[in-house]
Amino acid sequence: MTEEAMTFDVVIVGAGIAGLSAAIKLKQLSSDISVCVIEKGSEVGAHILSGAIFEPRPLNELIPNWEQLNAPLHTLVRQEQVLLLTKNQSWNIPSWLLPPQLDNQGNYIISLGNLCRWLAEQAENLGVEIYPGFAATKVLFNEDGSVKGILTGDMGLDKNSQPKLDHELGLALYAKYTLFAEGCRGLLSEQLIQHFKLCQASEPPSYALGIKELWEVDPTQHQAGRVIHTFGWPLDGTTHGGAFIYHLEKNQVALGLIVGLDYKNPYLHPFKELQRFKMHPAIRTILEGGRRISYGARTLNRGGLQSIPELVFPGGVLLGCAAGFLNIAKLKGCHTAMKSGMLAAEAIIESLHPPFNNKLINYHHKIQTSWLYDELYQVRNSRPAYARWGILGKIVYEKILRGKEPFTLRHNKADHQYLKTKTHYKPIVYPKPDNKISFDLLSSVALSNTYHEEDQPVHLQLRDPTIPILINLVKYDAPEQRYCPAGVYEIVEENMIKNTTKNTNLRLQINAANCLHCKACEIKDPHQNITWTSPEGGGGPNYPNM
Amino acid sequence: MKILVAIKQVIDHHVAIQVKLDNTGVETNNVKMSINPFDEIALEAAIRLQESGIASEVIVVSIGEKPIQTTLRSALAMGADRALLIQTDVETQPLAVAKLLQAVVAQENPQLVLLGKQAIDDDSHQTGQMLAALLNWGQGTNASQIILKDDEVQVTREIDTGLEIISLSLPAVITTDLRLNNPRYIKLPNIMKAKKKPLTILAAEELDVDITPRLQTCKVELPLRRKTGIKVENINELITKLQTEAKVI
Structure with a gap:
């Protein structure tokens, strides 16, 4: 045909x-x-x-x-802060310590x-x-x-x-x-x-997963043009990433957490990290009395020049x-x-x-x-320097060397190769959502307005259908249950009655209709077993103002 | 035979509705808008009647502000021949819509007016009936089947007790229900062709109709959250709870 x-x-x-x-x-x-x-x-x-x-x-x-043509650039950045967080404390990093790239004078906070x-x-x-x-x-x-x-x-x-x-x-x-x-x-x-x-x-590409929420906050907490970036808690020292809080117009605040997909701990749950981030005393005061109006997620490239x-x-x-x-x-x-x-x-x-x-x-x-x-x-060496020597390496390369160094650092491995087996870690205990500031996953996904026609081929395909249970579950406690910010992947029990004996089988259920098209699964699956294909046109999230 | 299809642009049914913080209405800013699904079914029915050679022309009409043209263009891409936008920034309520449509009918002389049984935003379920009354035409509401024969139309209506089959003489107003058909996908080349189809914009004032709102919206609120249920251990506990807590038995 x-x-x-x-x-x-x-x-x-x-x-x-x-x-x-x-x-x-x-x-x-x-x-x-x-x-x-x-x-x-x-x-x-x-x-x-x-x-x-x-x-x-x-x-x-x-x-x-x-x-003149009314482009939606309404909010100039007016006030900038970089905070280092620990569980209950926050420290303001003085601007003279910050790399020049983080200066946002003349930039706008927008909805892309x-x-x-x-x-x-x-x-x-x-x-x-x-x-x-x-x-x-x-x-x-x-x-x-x-x-x-x-x-x-x-x-x-x-x-x-x-x-x-x-x-x-x-x-x-x-x-x-x-x-x-x-x-x-x-x-x-x-x-x-x-x-x-x-x-x-x-070099191998390198990615991060960004999970974002849009809030309408109490007007007394809102300062249009205010920008906060944080690093440190809730991510541990070996996980790259940080969070952002941007005050837009009309009492709106966009916030989110970026997690490097080269994280090692298979128990890490990026969505729940964002939820507990919002509970930090320095953050929750901004959100109290407000309401969440949208939710979504997308991966981003952070490999820089050498990965292009x-x-x-x-x-x-x-x-x-x-x-x-x-x-x-x-x-x-x-x-x-x-x-x-x-x-x-x-x-x-x-x-x-x-x-x-x-x-x-x-x-x-x-x-x-x-x-x-x-x-x-x-800034080509910023990300590999961060990977090697932490925040100090990043500052040295961004603030002192400023790209004048005559060499380019390598990334070495692809993100999925960094995941370690579960035996190296203990499961992370995350706090329960309070349904005011922090929420569960499914009520969040609902705010992305994602929709896919149910009766269509599953657009997330497994190269080998046995890997999720035989390898991913056994070795990594099925990390796809956690890194997917839409709850697409679920390990479910299946009871099968065969010759009057009852067998309980575990299998991976793919709730493809929840998908936000972020591509985290394709990137992070330790055996590169998941292929994202395109669902029927028009499917996926319907983000307003994101 | 000419068919007039009235369509309304509403917030897309996949979008979670957000009530404005000041409770004056729902948020529509940068929210995806679509054709009201019941109206889409009406349009599909009209296009099928044209494809089967019964209808000669399908005209779509909508009422509101200029951005509604996008939805009218989609209707043209689906298969309507031409579109009419009655432009107004007044909030049009069912009676006003029915009166405006009556004026359009007077201009266009269709034999059949098709529209959804209700719009999914206000759920009024009134416009079709009001229009039929104003025109003094027969009406077949909640249609799940439409069969045209000469000067008559047989409409199968979905009613509480089952299906009711009625026969109307033309001209008539028919409002469409969910099971009438499954609207088609819009094909990309048809979107391109639709750009060249005629779309007329008419100011509502030109139709000389009183469209002043008769209803006043006092407050828009989200429904109260349903309390989460509990699991009971056994039938005795259930009975006790029904007696002492729910007090229903």
């Missing part, structure tokens, strides 16, 4: 900040170029989750009159989802075609091996992948260039990295977090993602003129000569 097809000059996978910036730049440079953006979320912004403090530099370059919604409007005004609700599920290739485009997923398949009455076949989208802007650990981006062997010269794969392959490039442009020292990736999209657009416009070259070599060159590269080069 041949699929229906449509052809564009450029197809962009993912309506996040990188993809939309590329689309806008393309249309600004050439109004007659045809640009199509497809997005798996039910609307633009539905799957977007970030802290977020936004450095407006690339927005000033892309849309200088953004203020809302910025993307606004960028989508700007793009549509320029004639970009944006199609939310359609997931790209497969890369299509030309006969010469170059990328021809993508295929969107079928709609209306049942649990057993059989067509239902309302079944619709996927659609092929062909383009001269396909830009992959799927965000961290993108489905097709990872396939392309494998297929074109793009990571041969780079080759960006260019015949017929397309990687953008934004799909490549891994996040600046971990600044704790920001929106501005770099945006810049990468703009540079890809410039490269395309230059390359469209004959002789047409399907390999966008000039994109690579543009990245290397831009501020984006300088920025990442400067």
